[in-house]
Amino acid sequence: MDEGFDNTPQGVGRGAHREKEKVGHVPVLLKEAIHYLAVKRGGSYLDATVGLGGHSLEIARRLGAAGHLIGLDKDPAALEAAQRNLEAGAGDEFKNDWPKIKLLHSSFAEVKERLAGQKLDGLLADIGVSSLQLDQAARGFSFQAEGPLDMRMNPHQERTAEQVVNQVDEVTLANLIYEFGEERRSRRIARAICRSRPIRTTAELADVISAAARPMNQAERRIHPATKTFQALRIFVNHELEDLTALLEAAPKILKPGGRVVVISFHSLEDRIVKDAFRDGAKRGEFEVLTKKPVTASQDEMDRNPRSRSAKLRAAERI
Ligand SMILES: C[S@@+](CC[C@H](N)C(=O)[O-])C[C@H]1O[C@@H](n2cnc3c(N)ncnc32)[C@H](O)[C@@H]1O
Numbered sequence: 001m002d003e004g005f006d007n008t009p010q011g012v013g014r015g016a017h018r019e020k021e022k023v024g025h026v027p028v029l030l031k032e033a034i035h036y037l038a039v040k041r042g043g044s045y046l047d048a049t050v051g052l053g054g055h056s057l058e059i060a061r062r063l064g065a066a067g068h069l070i071g072l073d074k075d076p077a078a079l080e081a082a083q084r085n086l087e088a089g090a091g092d093e094f095k096n097d098w099p100k101i102k103l104l105h106s107s108f109a110e111v112k113e114r115l116a117g118q119k120l121d122g123l124l125a126d127i128g129v130s131s132l133q134l135d136q137a138a139r140g141f142s143f144q145a146e147g148p149l150d151m152r153m154n155p156h157q158e159r160t161a162e163q164v165v166n167q168v169d170e171v172t173l174a175n176l177i178y179e180f181g182e183e184r185r186s187r188r189i190a191r192a193i194c195r196s197r198p199i200r201t202t203a204e205l206a207d208v209i210s211a212a213a214r215p216m217n218q219a220e221r222r223i224h225p226a227t228k229t230f231q232a233l234r235i236f237v238n239h240e241l242e243d244l245t246a247l248l249e250a251a252p253k254i255l256k257p258g259g260r261v262v263v264i265s266f267h268s269l270e271d272r273i274v275k276d277a278f279r280d281g282a283k284r285g286e287f288e289v290l291t292k293k294p295v296t297a298s299q300d301e302m303d304r305n306p307r308s309r310s311a312k313l314r315a316a317e318r319i
Pocket of ligand 1: 027028048051052078106107130131153244
């Protein structure tokens, strides 16, 4: 059942227009996520990707003092930022009506174990990288700024993008660029990378790719030649697709009947995983799918926040 979301450009709640200045970044599909989560006062919610706390802040404002919010992130820097932003977000208006908030350093792939025995009213996952990660050259996520080839969301994890770029054999590298970047020029790029080793920085890698992969058509000319390879490395380094699959497998076990799961994804590989998990869950009688088609950003949001252009939101309700 599609709930026919009303995409009008009004604020999601008290103080919504101050969001950007308060949390320093713009949460994507915020109003839509809150609508599909249908946050209940006094309920228990999980923000599986708390990031800078943008979505969490809006959930917290609806929960009231009897409510509980758990925020997870595999990036400790995100948790620190979320803590600051959520404290600031409570402000005078909400300080006597603020839920209990617990922030945990964890991958959402581990929710089944970390939240064993809990029954939640809803869970939100806004997957991908945060502006905090993208904007810091030292994290190595962006080819637009020179930084070490790192790309780890969790800096305690061992494998970095530099290890993958310099140690993985050419065929494996080509396959992962093809699979996780949907990059047709993967073999050529992998060959050029292997010939240019060692490659130490994001800028060096972007130059090697640009020289090897000339755009083949108009669509390819519109994006930087390194975009898909960087996406592939990031997904591989952070095992993003496996984590998402594990989260969606756990979702029916940690939600109450009537509990909602809302996922915002940013590329087709992730969206397919969400769509298939909801469809299979519906067949098993675990979920009712609330979004027949993925919900996308309004033109107004896309104009204000270019990152929202590729966002797709899907929601389901635990039966
Ligand atoms: C797009 S941001 C979330 C932004 C957040 N909704 C907000 O409004 O501030 C995605 C966050 O998810 C985190 N993340 C990605 N994969 C994760 C995983 N498997 N487990 C936990 N956190 C993850 C990233 O570190 C990042 O901080």
